Amino acid sequence: MSEAELSASDVYMSPSVTFESPKRYLIRAESGHGKSSLLNFIFGSNPSFVGDINPKPNSSEEWRKSMLSYVFQDLKLFPELSVWDNLQLKNRLTQHKTDDEIKVYLNELGIDSKANEKVEKLSLGQRQRVAVIRALCQPFHMLLLDEPFSHLDDSNRAKIAALIERELDSRNAGLLVTSLGPDDTFNYDIEYRL
Amino acid sequence: MPLQLIGYAVSLVIGVFLVLVVAQAYIDLRPVLSEQAEVFESESAILTKKVSVFSSVDKGRIYFTSDEIDELREQPYIDEVGAFNSASFQIWAVAEVGQSGQSVRSDLFFESVPNRFVDVQDEAWKWEDGDTLIPIIVPKDYIDLYNFGFAESQGLPVMSESTVKGFAFKIILSGAGKSNQYYGAVVGFSNKLNSILVPDEFMQWANATYGMGEENRSSRLLISLDDPTDERFLTLINENGYVLNEEKLEQSRLNFLFKSSIQFTAFLALVIMILSIGFLSLSINLMMQKHEKVIRNLWLMGYSHVQISRFYQLIITGLTLTGVTIALMLATIFRAELGELLSSTLKSELQQNWLWLYALGIFIVLSGFFSWRVYRKVKS
Numbered sequence A: 001m002s003e004a005e006l007s008a009s010d011v012y013m014s015p016s017v018t019f020e021s022p023k024r025y026l027i028r029a030e031s032g033h034g035k036s037s038l039l040n041f042i043f044g045s046n047p048s049f050v051g052d053i054n055p056k057p058n059s060s061e062e063w064r065k066s067m068l069s070y071v072f073q074d075l076k077l078f079p080e081l082s083v084w085d086n087l088q089l090k091n092r093l094t095q096h097k098t099d100d101e102i103k104v105y106l107n108e109l110g111i112d113s114k115a116n117e118k119v120e121k122l123s124l125g126q127r128q129r130v131a132v133i134r135a136l137c138q139p140f141h142m143l144l145l146d147e148p149f150s151h152l153d154d155s156n157r158a159k160i161a162a163l164i165e166r167e168l169d170s171r172n173a174g175l176l177v178t179s180l181g182p183d184d185t186f187n188y189d190i191e192y193r194l
Numbered sequence B: 001m002p003l004q005l006i007g008y009a010v011s012l013v014i015g016v017f018l019v020l021v022v023a024q025a026y027i028d029l030r031p032v033l034s035e036q037a038e039v040f041e042s043e044s045a046i047l048t049k050k051v052s053v054f055s056s057v058d059k060g061r062i063y064f065t066s067d068e069i070d071e072l073r074e075q076p077y078i079d080e081v082g083a084f085n086s087a088s089f090q091i092w093a094v095a096e097v098g099q100s101g102q103s104v105r106s107d108l109f110f111e112s113v114p115n116r117f118v119d120v121q122d123e124a125w126k127w128e129d130g131d132t133l134i135p136i137i138v139p140k141d142y143i144d145l146y147n148f149g150f151a152e153s154q155g156l157p158v159m160s161e162s163t164v165k166g167f168a169f170k171i172i173l174s175g176a177g178k179s180n181q182y183y184g185a186v187v188g189f190s191n192k193l194n195s196i197l198v199p200d201e202f203m204q205w206a207n208a209t210y211g212m213g214e215e216n217r218s219s220r221l222l223i224s225l226d227d228p229t230d231e232r233f234l235t236l237i238n239e240n241g242y243v244l245n246e247e248k249l250e251q252s253r254l255n256f257l258f259k260s261s262i263q264f265t266a267f268l269a270l271v272i273m274i275l276s277i278g279f280l281s282l283s284i285n286l287m288m289q290k291h292e293k294v295i296r297n298l299w300l301m302g303y304s305h306v307q308i309s310r311f312y313q314l315i316i317t318g319l320t321l322t323g324v325t326i327a328l329m330l331a332t333i334f335r336a337e338l339g340e341l342l343s344s345t346l347k348s349e350l351q352q353n354w355l356w357l358y359a360l361g362i363f364i365v366l367s368g369f370f371s372w373r374v375y376r377k378v379k380s
Helices: A035-043 A061-067 A083-094 A099-108 A124-136 A154-171 B003-037 B053-057 B066-074 B140-154 B161-165 B200-210 B231-240 B246-290 B292-300 B305-346 B355-379
Strands: A024-028 A068-071 A142-146 A174-179 A190-193 B044-049 B078-083 B090-097 B102-108 B133-139 B168-175 B178-190 B220-225 B242-244
Touching (some): A035 A068, A035 A142, A061 A068, A083 A099, A083 A124, A099 A154, A124 A154, A142 A154, A154 A174, B003 B246, B066 B220, B161 B178, B168 B200, B231 B242, B246 B305, B246 B355, B305 B355
Parallel strands (some): A024 A174, B133 B178
Antiparallel strands (some): B078 B220, B090 B102
């Protein structure tokens, strides 16, 4: 972040901000104000920031395997693999969900018929749903969603929200969502403006 | 599979094949060479002065002066200079002839050269004070002379080298008012040297014990050369009017040529192998660059660098294993051909087979190196 990009910000300008589970946070800002950067700093995939993050984003894979789960803005799916293989790529690593549980998720979000299709053939909205399911295939204390619902209609958005809420409750985990504008998909505890 | 990987595999097969063949051929052919080079170090030659009308009158002319020996020692292409020691006492060989116990006496002469010029197994070529058995090296021509000339005409049995080696005969040394009986045993044959050699230690002792006290002068010098084809050496010989047993040097030249060609092939093999290694290193870089995003995504998903590397390491290790195995198979086939050639032309046999061990070593080193490279690349 260069200094010029910093405007009056609840996060970047304050001496410290705490995110704790199981609270739900919304971070709002316009494009280019560093929403994704903030999540990347926390996730440990972008080390170029000034300041401290506690606990320190760990460069070991455990941090990303069992502490945080992240639905990236660009999703970072593997387009040449099928939906199922994309999910298994994660789940084989974490051994967190059974095949049946994953099938239930797919069914619940209405993409069970696409399981064997390559991700590159899917629409953006369908891909977002795949990415969310993938994020659930691992243990976490905080779930990071970077503008997750940009390509979803209200009914699908509600389905995903219900699924995520249920998972958060069962894991007693927190949520960090970024959004361009106001958002009422989840019952946020705190809202920050960048 | 990318084209670079196939290129790597092919160049690896060629490189490893050459390395294996050269390394094994060196082992397999060594006995052939050392056998032909006989008891002398391969790159040694004998230097004498020309015997002329004048030297018949003045015998001193055939001896080398110490200045001349020093001059030879100073030449950069001459490794070592050794002088012949000759016996300054009388020697008789005594042989029992037939069953009647009749004995035949014959005058004999002994010479010795510094041990470093003699390439005989240590045990046989050893003499210590008090030993009555004297090891002897005789010219190979002597056996031929006996077998094809003497034995033929006299109806005596022919002898092989090994029969002669097992055979001890009486020797009488006398001089300085003493005379004692010893036994001589032939332990080796020489193609290069027309003389009867005994160990240097024995000669020194015997000269001190039986000698007439004459100063030891050298009419023949043994020299060992780094490169027998060096032109400066031939020039020096011609300028000083020395004589080199050039015919005998032929073997040294052959030996040198063989060594050079082995070295050249080994060099070529190494270059090809290094090229193939460079090839793969480049391919790894390319592959990693192409897969940069995938690697990054996998890492973000929680895969460790070690886990991501493993996929690439498996491919490369598998490829290396295939290449080395094919090279090993080719080298084995080649060696079998060489073995047939050896036994049919040179009557020599193959030595122990180290091919698989070399191949294993190459495989371990290569796959280890590349695994490390991949890991470094994935991590960066």
